[in-house]
Amino acid sequence: MHDPPRAFAVGEDGPQHMIEFSDVTYVYPSAERDVAALDGVSFSLAPGEHVAVLGANGSGKSTLVRLANGLIRPTSGLVTIDGDDTRDVGAMWDVRSRVGVVFQNADNQIVATTVEEDVAFGPENLGVPVGEIRRRVDDSLAAVGLTGLESREPHQLSGGQKQRLAIAGVLALEPAYLVLDEPTSMLDLQGRADVLAAVEHQRRAGRGILHVTHHLADAAAADRVIGLEAGRIVFEGPPGVVLADEDGLESLGVALPPVGRLAAELRSRGVAVPYEAMSAESVAAAL
Amino acid sequence: MRLTLEDIGYTYGEGTSFAVRALDGVTLSLDRGELVLVLGATGSGKSTLLRIAAGLMPPTEGRVAIDGNALDASRVGGRVGLVFQNPQTQLFAETVEADVEFGPRNLGMSEEEARGTVREALEAVDLDPDEFGPRSPFALSGGEAHRVAIAGVLAMRPEVLLFDEPTAGLDAWGRDAVTGIVASLRAHAGVVVVTHDAEGFLGMADHIVMLADGRPVFTGSREELLADPSCFEQAGLRVPDVLRTQILAEERGIRLGGYTLEVVEAADRMARGRGAGR
Numbered sequence A: 001m002h003d004p005p006r007a008f009a010v011g012e013d014g015p016q017h018m019i020e021f022s023d024v025t026y027v028y029p030s031a032e033r034d035v036a037a038l039d040g041v042s043f044s045l046a047p048g049e050h051v052a053v054l055g056a057n058g059s060g061k062s063t064l065v066r067l068a069n070g071l072i073r074p075t076s077g078l079v080t081i082d083g084d085d086t087r088d089v090g091a092m093w094d095v096r097s098r099v100g101v102v103f104q105n106a107d108n109q110i111v112a113t114t115v116e117e118d119v120a121f122g123p124e125n126l127g128v129p130v131g132e133i134r135r136r137v138d139d140s141l142a143a144v145g146l147t148g149l150e151s152r153e154p155h156q157l158s159g160g161q162k163q164r165l166a167i168a169g170v171l172a173l174e175p176a177y178l179v180l181d182e183p184t185s186m187l188d189l190q191g192r193a194d195v196l197a198a199v200e201h202q203r204r205a206g207r208g209i210l211h212v213t214h215h216l217a218d219a220a221a222a223d224r225v226i227g228l229e230a231g232r233i234v235f236e237g238p239p240g241v242v243l244a245d246e247d248g249l250e251s252l253g254v255a256l257p258p259v260g261r262l263a264a265e266l267r268s269r270g271v272a273v274p275y276e277a278m279s280a281e282s283v284a285a286a287l
Numbered sequence B: 001m002r003l004t005l006e007d008i009g010y011t012y013g014e015g016t017s018f019a020v021r022a023l024d025g026v027t028l029s030l031d032r033g034e035l036v037l038v039l040g041a042t043g044s045g046k047s048t049l050l051r052i053a054a055g056l057m058p059p060t061e062g063r064v065a066i067d068g069n070a071l072d073a074s075r076v077g078g079r080v081g082l083v084f085q086n087p088q089t090q091l092f093a094e095t096v097e098a099d100v101e102f103g104p105r106n107l108g109m110s111e112e113e114a115r116g117t118v119r120e121a122l123e124a125v126d127l128d129p130d131e132f133g134p135r136s137p138f139a140l141s142g143g144e145a146h147r148v149a150i151a152g153v154l155a156m157r158p159e160v161l162l163f164d165e166p167t168a169g170l171d172a173w174g175r176d177a178v179t180g181i182v183a184s185l186r187a188h189a190g191v192v193v194v195t196h197d198a199e200g201f202l203g204m205a206d207h208i209v210m211l212a213d214g215r216p217v218f219t220g221s222r223e224e225l226l227a228d229p230s231c232f233e234q235a236g237l238r239v240p241d242v243l244r245t246q247i248l249a250e251e252r253g254i255r256l257g258g259y260t261l262e263v264v265e266a267a268d269r270m271a272r273g274r275g276a277g278r
C-alpha cells in the first residue's frame, strides 16, 4: 500500500514546502514541429499563496498545469512538489494527492455515475474514513452550489454544473495545492464570484492556489501574477503592476474588462478611480 | 429565412422518476440579419434550447419551424449550424483542415471551393491555415480547439448560426474575433448567441431572452432591458458591471438620465451628473 498522504501544514522536510519549477522545458512527443510548449520556465508556489497565470491561447498554461501534478514530465528541467521529483514513479501517488487539479475540460474529469459518488471518489482512494467523506462531499457540493443534485448522473448536468462538479471533486480531496485551469469559463458572473470566494477560503486555510485565467478580474484577486507568452514567463509580479501595463496585457492576450475601460474613461475625466478598481462597487465608490 | 420556436417545453427523462423540466413556454423568433441573445444562470435551459433549435432533438411540447415548415433534422441540411458549448466534442478528423472541410464537402461544395472556404474560416477565427491546417485537432490547446470548432460551422455557411458560449476559454483576441464574426454574419444570416458574457454581446443584440429555471423571465429589445435592469436579478444573474456602476451611481444621487451600454457615453454621463450634483 501507499504511504498515507502528508498533511499540507506539516513541515517535517524543512524549507521545501512548495511547488517548484526549475528551468522546465516541455516538447509534446506528438508534435511534428519541434516547438517547445514550455521553454525554460522557473517559478514556485508556496502554501497559502494565490498565484494567477495569464497568457494567450496556446501560450502553455495547460501544459504547465499537467506538469504540476506529474501527469506529464518535463522534457528537461525539474518539477518538485514539497521536494518530491515528479519524475520519481515512487512519489507519483503522493504528488497527485497533494496537487489537486481542475482540468480545463470538466468532462474529462468525471469518473463516477452519480454526482456524490464522483465527489467521494477522490477521498475514498485516499482512504479517508466514511463519516469524514460524507462531510467533505456535503461541504464541497455546498461550496459550489450543487446541493440537491447528489443523485444526478454527471452526464445529465449542464456545462456550468459539470464545471462546478469538477471543482467540488478537487475541494473534497483537501489537497495541499489547488491547480485550477480556467475553472470558471462556463460560469455566470455570480458563479465566478462564488468560486473566487471558495478559492480565497482555501488560501486562508493554508493551501497554495495556482489559477489559470483569461480574466483580469481574477488576476486582480491574486497575490502574484505569472504571464506566459509562447511558453516563456514574460512577467512575474503583483497584480497592480500588470493591470497598469497596457502593452504587457496585450502580449498576454488579456484585455481590460468593460468596467476597467469605464474606470479609465472616468480617470481621463478627472475622477480619481484607482487602478485596482475592477468591479462596479469599487468604480461607483470613487464617484 | 425565419426560424420560429413556439411555446417550447422540454423535459429530460419524461415519465421517469428522475424527470427534469428544462424548458417551459419559451417562444423565440429569428429573422435573417438578427441577433438574439439568450442569457440565464447555470442550468437555466440555454443549451437545451439551442439543441432544440438546431433540430438535434424534438421539443416535448411546442413547435420549431423554418419559414413555417416544421423543422426536420434530416432535412435541415446545413441551413442551421450549432457550435456546442464543449466544442472539443465536435472535432473528429485527422487534421484541422479535414475537420473544417468535412461540412462543406458533405453539403456538396467542390473540393476547390471548399479549400478556399476552409482557409477563410480558419482566418476568421485567427488561426493561421498553413500552421494549423495540417495539425491534429486533438493535439491543440483548449482555445485553439474551440476556434477550430467555430471555423467548422462557419465553413458550412449556414443561414442560422447558434453559438453556445462562443467566447468561453478564448483570450481577448479570440473574443474580439468572435464578436467580429457575429457582427459580420448578421449581414446574411440569423444568429443566436448563448453567453455568460452579456457585456460582450448586449451592444449588438436585437432581442434578448432571459431564462430562469427554463422559463422566460424577460423577452424584449435592448432598450426595454435598459429601462428595467431588474430582470437580471429575476433571472438570478448579476447585473453586468458597466450597467451596475450606473445604477450604483444613481443610488449615490448622481443623475444620469437613463442607462447606456456604451462605456464612453456612461463615463460622460457620470462625469456630468457628478459635476451637476456637487
Ligand SMILES: Nc1ncnc2c1ncn2[C@@H]1O[C@H](COP(=O)(O)OP(=O)(O)OP(=O)(O)O)[C@@H](O)[C@H]1O
Binding pocket: A028, A029, A030, A031, A037, A055, A056, A057, A058, A059, A060, A061, A062, A063, A064, A104, B138, B139, B140, B141, B142, B143, B144, B169, B171
Ligand atoms: N497534445 C498535444 N500535442 C502537441 N501539441 C500540443 C498538445 N497540446 C497542446 N499543444 C500545443 O502546445 C502549446 C501550448 O498548449 P497549452 O494547451 O498548454 O496552451 P494554453 O495556454 O493552455 O492555451 P488555451 O488558453 O487555449 O487553453 C500550443 O501551441 C498547443 O498547440
Ligand SMILES: Nc1ncnc2c1ncn2[C@@H]1O[C@H](COP(=O)(O)OP(=O)(O)OP(=O)(O)O)[C@@H](O)[C@H]1O
Binding pocket: A155, A156, A157, A158, A159, A160, A161, A186, B012, B013, B020, B021, B022, B040, B041, B042, B043, B044, B045, B046, B047, B048, B049, B085
Ligand atoms: N441529459 C440530461 N438529462 C437530464 N437533465 C439534463 C440533461 N441535460 C441537462 N439537464 C438539466 O436540464 C437543465 C437545463 O440544462 P442546460 O444544459 O440546458 O442548461 P444551461 O442553461 O445551458 O446551463 P449552463 O450555463 O450551465 O451551460 C439543468 O437543470 C440540467 O441539469
Ligand SMILES: [Mg+2]
Binding pocket: A061, A062, A063, A104, A181, B141, B142, B143
Ligand atoms: Mg489551456
Ligand SMILES: [Mg+2]
Binding pocket: A158, A159, A160, B046, B047, B048, B085, B164
Ligand atoms: Mg449550457
